[in-house]
Amino acid sequence: MFFAMSKPSFPSMLTLFYVVILKMLMLVQAISAEEEKYPKATALICSTPYLRKTYVRARYITFLTLFIICYVIDMLVKMFFNPAGLLTFNEVLLVLSVALLIFGIYMPIEIKLGLQKTKHVLMSFVIASAMGPSILRRLFPDIHFSISSFSVSPFKLSGVLIFINIVIFASSLFLSAKIFSKKEL
Numbered sequence: 001m002f003f004a005m006s007k008p009s010f011p012s013m014l015t016l017f018y019v020v021i022l023k024m025l026m027l028v029q030a031i032s033a034e035e036e037k038y039p040k041a042t043a044l045i046c047s048t049p050y051l052r053k054t055y056v057r058a059r060y061i062t063f064l065t066l067f068i069i070c071y072v073i074d075m076l077v078k079m080f081f082n083p084a085g086l087l088t089f090n091e092v093l094l095v096l097s098v099a100l101l102i103f104g105i106y107m108p109i110e111i112k113l114g115l116q117k118t119k120h121v122l123m124s125f126v127i128a129s130a131m132g133p134s135i136l137r138r139l140f141p142d143i144h145f146s147i148s149s150f151s152v153s154p155f156k157l158s159g160v161l162i163f164i165n166i167v168i169f170a171s172s173l174f175l176s177a178k179i180f181s182k183k184e185l
Helices: 002-006 012-037 039-047 052-081 089-113 115-139 154-182
Strands: none
Touching (some): 012 052, 052 089, 089 154
C-alpha cells in the first residue's frame, strides 16, 4: 500500500518482487530458526512414515503458496489505489522466475549449511533486492525495461517463462531433496 499510495509511478513489477522476496526470506528464516531451536524435531519428523522428500517439498509448496498470497494482496491493493499498475500474466511470471531463482539458490544452501552459516547469503539477497534496481537505474538511466519490449508474442513468452519456472523449481527441489537425504540428522 505504501508504494501504491506514495509512488504510483513506481514500477509495478518491483512492488510485487519486493514483497515476495522479503516475505519469502523472512518466512524461510523464521521456519529455520524454529527448527534450530529443536534440532531433534526434524529427526523425529523424518522418522515417521513421511519421506525426507516430502519434508523438502513442503518448503517449496510453502513458497508457491506465499507467492500466490503476495500476488493476490498486491493485485487487490493495486485495484483500489493504482488500477493502471495491475500486472500482466507475463509480468507475474517474470517476477516468479526471479523469485524462484533466488529461492532456488538459497534453499539448497540453507539445507546444506544450516541457518547460522547462511545468514550472510540471506543478507546479501535482501540488500541486492533492495538496492539493486536503484543502482542499475543510476548506472544506466536511459534503459527502460518492459516485458512488452520483447519481440516475441505474449503467448510464446508465457510458454518460455513457464518452462523456465518449471526448470528452476524442479532442479532446485531435486537438489535440495538430494542434499537433505544425505544430511545427518
